[in-house]
Amino acid sequence: MRTSAEYLADLKRLKPNVYVGGARVGRDDPRIVPGVRVMSTTFELAKDPKWQSLLTARSHLTGQAVNRFTHVPQNAYDLMQKQKMIRLLAQRVGGCIQRCMGMDGIIALSVVTKEMDDRYGTQYNRRFLEYLRFYQEHDLAAACAQTDMKGDRAKRPSEQADPDAYVHIVDVGDKGIFVRGAKLSITMVAYADEMIVVPTRALREDDKDYAVAFALPADWDNVHLITRPVFVRERQMIKCPYAELGGSDSVVVFDNAFVPWERVFMCGEWEFGRRLALLFADSHRHSYSGCKPAVSDILCGAACLVAEANDIEKASHVREKLSEFAGAAELSYAAGIASAIYGEKTSSGTFFPNSIYANVGRRLTGESIFREYNLLVEIAGGLLVTLPYEDDFNAAETEAYLKKYIVRNPKIPPETAHRIWRFVENLAASSVSAWSQIAGVHGGGSPIMETIALNAQYDYESKKNIAKYLAGIDKELDQSRDLEREPVPPSSLMRGTMAPDG
Numbered sequence: 001m002r003t004s005a006e007y008l009a010d011l012k013r014l015k016p017n018v019y020v021g022g023a024r025v026g027r028d029d030p031r032i033v034p035g036v037r038v039m040s041t042t043f044e045l046a047k048d049p050k051w052q053s054l055l056t057a058r059s060h061l062t063g064q065a066v067n068r069f070t071h072v073p074q075n076a077y078d079l080m081q082k083q084k085m086i087r088l089l090a091q092r093v094g095g096c097i098q099r100c101m102g103m104d105g106i107i108a109l110s111v112v113t114k115e116m117d118d119r120y121g122t123q124y125n126r127r128f129l130e131y132l133r134f135y136q137e138h139d140l141a142a143a144c145a146q147t148d149m150k151g152d153r154a155k156r157p158s159e160q161a162d163p164d165a166y167v168h169i170v171d172v173g174d175k176g177i178f179v180r181g182a183k184l185s186i187t188m189v190a191y192a193d194e195m196i197v198v199p200t201r202a203l204r205e206d207d208k209d210y211a212v213a214f215a216l217p218a219d220w221d222n223v224h225l226i227t228r229p230v231f232v233r234e235r236q237m238i239k240c241p242y243a244e245l246g247g248s249d250s251v252v253v254f255d256n257a258f259v260p261w262e263r264v265f266m267c268g269e270w271e272f273g274r275r276l277a278l279l280f281a282d283s284h285r286h287s288y289s290g291c292k293p294a295v296s297d298i299l300c301g302a303a304c305l306v307a308e309a310n311d312i313e314k315a316s317h318v319r320e321k322l323s324e325f326a327g328a329a330e331l332s333y334a335a336g337i338a339s340a341i342y343g344e345k346t347s348s349g350t351f352f353p354n355s356i357y358a359n360v361g362r363r364l365t366g367e368s369i370f371r372e373y374n375l376l377v378e379i380a381g382g383l384l385v386t387l388p389y390e391d392d393f394n395a396a397e398t399e400a401y402l403k404k405y406i407v408r409n410p411k412i413p414p415e416t417a418h419r420i421w422r423f424v425e426n427l428a429a430s431s432v433s434a435w436s437q438i439a440g441v442h443g444g445g446s447p448i449m450e451t452i453a454l455n456a457q458y459d460y461e462s463k464k465n466i467a468k469y470l471a472g473i474d475k476e477l478d479q480s481r482d483l484e485r486e487p488v489p490p491s492s493l494m495r496g497t498m499a500p501d502g
């Protein structure tokens with residue numbers, strides 16, 4: 001496993017293909033660095049004895065200890081550890097831990113490559129497993145590029161006026177394929193080692209050229225990363241971890257980029273486009289049942305702190321609001337656990353989360369995100385957007401006024417009060433807040449996507465049958481399907497269990 005210093009050294013070696021604000025920049029650009037710090041945490045803590053058992057796993061390919069972000073879950077315990085790791089890390093980095101993108105990408109590829117081989121006799125799974133071995137041995141961090149630019153949303157890929165609206169195959173040669181198009185909103189690719197590219201939607205036969213999945217190094221020839229970093233205003237005096245962290249999203253342009261065969265994992269199998277798109281989305285929605293509770297935890301903690309600063313901690317309306325955070329965080333977390341214990345062993349051996357629980361959990365959090373920010377804002381009052389700049393707290397003419405008036409609760413010293421308000425400003429009234437809110441709605445698929453996933457899979461008929469029985473329309477109630485559904489046995493929830501049956 002790499003140290004964070006090794007990750008940074010590898011990042012330095014990447015060719016400059018990142019563009020920010022009209023110029024090509026290095027991966028050490030100060031606007032990119034807050035995201036690099038988030039990524040570094042995933043390497044640092046994997047080496048920390050206190051965190052090691054959570055952040056590492058045993059590779060099912062090599063038997064070696066690997067960073068859990070490179071591991072493909074083999075049982076329900078692995079899924080639950082993944083979720084727990086994401087929650088705890090997201091708390092530490094103040095929100096999105098970002099590295100789960102690549103993890104969900106490899107999980108999806110591990111399943112679909114086997115299913116395609118089973119159907120067509122192709123060799124994708126062997127190829128993928130070789131890539132996974134390389135990925136684990138080098139402890140790589142990958143972005144997952146799924147979302148296409150999409151063009152006219154009412155048209156399918158092959159119906160678009162511009163054929164490049166979705167990433168597609170433009171040529172197939174002896175050594176590999178050439179691809180063109182662009183992916184949108186791709187988090188962390190500006191400081192990733194690799195990118196995993198998968199289709200964004202169901203495809204038809206006419207869309208065959210759009211059925212393409214592959215992995216490339218992040219600095220590959222003819223790949224351009226047009227990047228929008230997100231970070232809070234730099235602190236001068238009252239430094240804090242939150243203000244040092246951030247992220248970035250990129251438009252990833254593939255301008256006739258060459259992909260060698262050993263890195264191609266789908267090439268024209270349009271019948272599996274939907275399956276791969278959903279595998280990534282569902283695995284990622286399960287990841288959200290780790291990170292979104294952490295966002296609620298952070299908002300809840302900030303609400304407690306600012307309530308103390310206002311000396312209203314015990315007010316009944318505050319207590320009621322705090323309990324809403326608890327509900328949002330823990331229901332979503334519980335959905336993730338249910339998704340793990342009702343997960344299933346796929347033909348590839350990968351243990352995959354239950355899609356219904358992953359989708360209901362994700363939809364709940366997508367719908368509650370603005371409500372949660374609203375709760376914090378209500379408790380805080382308006383000061384979080386009207387707080388004078390940091391410098392004014394240290395300027396000769398204004399310092400004494402601000403240190404006197406920033407104190408509301410007399411038990412809190414002026415610097416602590418200032419820190420609380422500055423943190424709440426950063427958290428709820430900055431460009432990072434807007435990012436977090438919109439990521440909360442759309443990341444991993446907009447709420448409508450969860451609705452579509454649920455409507456495709458949820459057994460409404462069995463619910464109707466319950467009503468028919470209770471209403472006396474049917475004499476019998478058939479519950480055999482519900483009885484057949486079993487959670488995984490407790491033995492497979494024990495640490496280190498690698499039971500082949502999951």
Ligand SMILES: Cc1cc2nc3c(=O)[nH]c(=O)nc-3n(C[C@H](O)[C@H](O)[C@H](O)COP(=O)(O)OP(=O)(O)OC[C@H]3O[C@@H](n4cnc5c(N)ncnc54)[C@H](O)[C@@H]3O)c2cc1C
Pocket residue numbers: 101143144145146147150153154155184185186187188249435438439442443444445446448
């Ligand atoms: C902060 C952030 C980070 C992200 N990170 C990543 C990442 O790392 N990797 C990645 O691949 N993606 C990422 N995404 C993208 C995310 O998955 C998408 O934003 C999400 O899936 C919605 O897609 P979209 O933004 O293209 O919106 P659209 O799909 O265009 O949706 C916009 C609206 O159009 C509606 N709509 C769409 N099609 C139709 C239709 N045919 N008929 C009627 N209505 C329609 C939708 O319901 C929605 O209301 C990220 C997004 C955000 C906000």
